[in-house]
Amino acid sequence: MLFTPTRQAGLARLNHFLPNAGRAYEKSRNYDDPPADDGLRSNVSQLSPWLHAGVLSEAEVVDAVLANHSLKAAEKFVSEVFWRVYFKGYLEQRPSIWRAYCEDRDEAFDRLDSNSGLRTAYAEAVEGRTGIAAFDHWTNELTQTGYLHNHARMWFASIWIFTLKLDWQLGADFFLRHLVDGDAASNTLSWRWVGGLHTKGKTYLARADNIARYTENQPDGPLKAEGLASDAPALEEEPEHGRTPIEFPGEVEVDEPYALLLHDEAAHHSAISLPSKPSLIIGAARPTARSPRDLGNSAQEFAAQAVENGIDDAGAAFDCPSAQWSSNGELAGILDQAGIKHLVVPYLPTGWTRDALFDELSPLQESGHLHTIVSDLDRATWPYAKAGFFGVKKKIESILGELSIPSDEAQAA
Ligand SMILES: Cc1cc2nc3c(=O)[nH]c(=O)nc-3n(C[C@H](O)[C@H](O)[C@H](O)COP(=O)(O)OP(=O)(O)OC[C@H]3O[C@@H](n4cnc5c(N)ncnc54)[C@H](O)[C@@H]3O)c2cc1C
Numbered sequence: 001m002l003f004t005p006t007r008q009a010g011l012a013r014l015n016h017f018l019p020n021a022g023r024a025y026e027k028s029r030n031y032d033d034p035p036a037d038d039g040l041r042s043n044v045s046q047l048s049p050w051l052h053a054g055v056l057s058e059a060e061v062v063d064a065v066l067a068n069h070s071l072k073a074a075e076k077f078v079s080e081v082f083w084r085v086y087f088k089g090y091l092e093q094r095p096s097i098w099r100a101y102c103e104d105r106d107e108a109f110d111r112l113d114s115n116s117g118l119r120t121a122y123a124e125a126v127e128g129r130t131g132i133a134a135f136d137h138w139t140n141e142l143t144q145t146g147y148l149h150n151h152a153r154m155w156f157a158s159i160w161i162f163t164l165k166l167d168w169q170l171g172a173d174f175f176l177r178h179l180v181d182g183d184a185a186s187n188t189l190s191w192r193w194v195g196g197l198h199t200k201g202k203t204y205l206a207r208a209d210n211i212a213r214y215t216e217n218q219p220d221g222p223l224k225a226e227g228l229a230s231d232a233p234a235l236e237e238e239p240e241h242g243r244t245p246i247e248f249p250g251e252v253e254v255d256e257p258y259a260l261l262l263h264d265e266a267a268h269h270s271a272i273s274l275p276s277k278p279s280l281i282i283g284a285a286r287p288t289a290r291s292p293r294d295l296g297n298s299a300q301e302f303a304a305q306a307v308e309n310g311i312d313d314a315g316a317a318f319d320c321p322s323a324q325w326s327s328n329g330e331l332a333g334i335l336d337q338a339g340i341k342h343l344v345v346p347y348l349p350t351g352w353t354r355d356a357l358f359d360e361l362s363p364l365q366e367s368g369h370l371h372t373i374v375s376d377l378d379r380a381t382w383p384y385a386k387a388g389f390f391g392v393k394k395k396i397e398s399i400l401g402e403l404s405i406p407s408d409e410a411q412a413a
Pocket of ligand 1: 029044045046047048049051052080081082083084085087148149150151153154157175176179181182183184186187188190191194
């Protein structure tokens with residue numbers, strides 16, 4: 001496995017990348033360079049699997065980077081991390097985008113079942129047999145490693161939508177099933193961004209010369225992409241997805257014993273600010289809820305093992321028992337058996353984990369026994385994630401100040 005689902009491995013990756021997070025990142029980040037012998041790259045961090053799983057928090061990554069570089073030097077890297085937080089906040093305020101994506105994806109799969117031409121085109125795309133060398137290269141890389149460089153994701157999505165003319169939801173589903181960092185917000189909204197649905201009417205067109213330029217260092221590069229679409233007319237959709245402002249839950253205070261729930265997007269206690277010591281750790285990983293179709297091994301194993309390792313670490317850190325809530329109908333029994341009424345849950349963002357767990361959590365919410373933790377970074381950022389990223393970008397420095405993350409030149413080593 002390219003990514004090891006432990007906090008130790010995430011921290012090691014962060015420390016290894018820190019020297020490159022400043023101006024070097026800004027200069028080289030767009031290159032889809034080949035990985036080194038250890039399978040990892042040096043021009044991008046590849047921290048996304050640990051960030052998505054909540055094994056590392058965005059705030060601690062930014063904090064570590066700004067302890068080594070000024071905000072000016074690391075502006076690009078810090079703003080990329082804020083893209084992640086922005087997308088989460090945006091989807092949180094427009095959950096209908098996720099619901100529509102799930103419904104439209106299922107309908108698109110039905111269409112494949114009834115249309116052999118579409119079925120063939122889809123099979124060629126997901127098996128890396130389109131004849132577009134660059135695209136087929138990324139398909140193989142994605143299914144084998146569970147990772148794609150950001151630029152490759154953009155080119156891939158653009159070719160999928162505008163050259164292969166396949167439904168964007170099927171491409172987003174393919175990514176979610178294979179990306180170790182597969183994320184409801186970043187993935188869905190990035191595919192929509194490429195297709196012209198996020199920034200209305202603005203699309204991303206993959207061009208062969210641009211692909212060649214940024215893949216020149218690949219062993220089989222520069223990658224060739226012949227026969228690409230020459231224009232990218234924006235996709236259209238009905239209806240508009242209206243915004244509902246976020247109502248954050250209050251700060252968590254629990255006077256009685258409580259269980260801590262670790263899940264696919266919050267798998268480690270060290271990345272969460274807890275109100276007190278938990279009496280029980282419950283782990284619930286639901287990677288297969290990402291899609292009605294089969295998941296790639298890398299994505300499935302990372303998610304399941306991150307939660308498994310997370311409950312072991314938390315059990316040891318708090319010297320308390322742990323339990324796996326692995327299938328539907330078990331939660332009430334686990335809590336009853338431990339004689340615990342309260343459950344503290346790190347925020348379950350819009351997406352499959354919430355969809356898979358919420359039915360069993362809602363009775364606890366109704367009885368006032370469910371307590372949701374929202375990170376300070378999400379609280380400070382999401383209110384600005386109303387429209388375009390610029391709304392967040394211009395607030396980055398003040399948000400860092402609010403979180404007491406030093407961002408001036410003097411603090412950086
Ligand atoms: C079509 C498409 C689908 C995508 N799907 C996902 C997904 O499912 N999960 C996911 O985490 N990211 C997704 N991204 C965003 C981005 O490609 C990845 O976060 C990034 O490539 C991860 O690699 P890295 O950790 O080396 O990034 P770095 O360049 O090292 O960036 C540091 C961190 O910033 C965040 N980040 C960087 N770029 C972006 C971005 N454009 N949008 C949001 N966050 C970003 C990530 O958390 C990343 O780990 C997608 C982008 C596209 C174009």
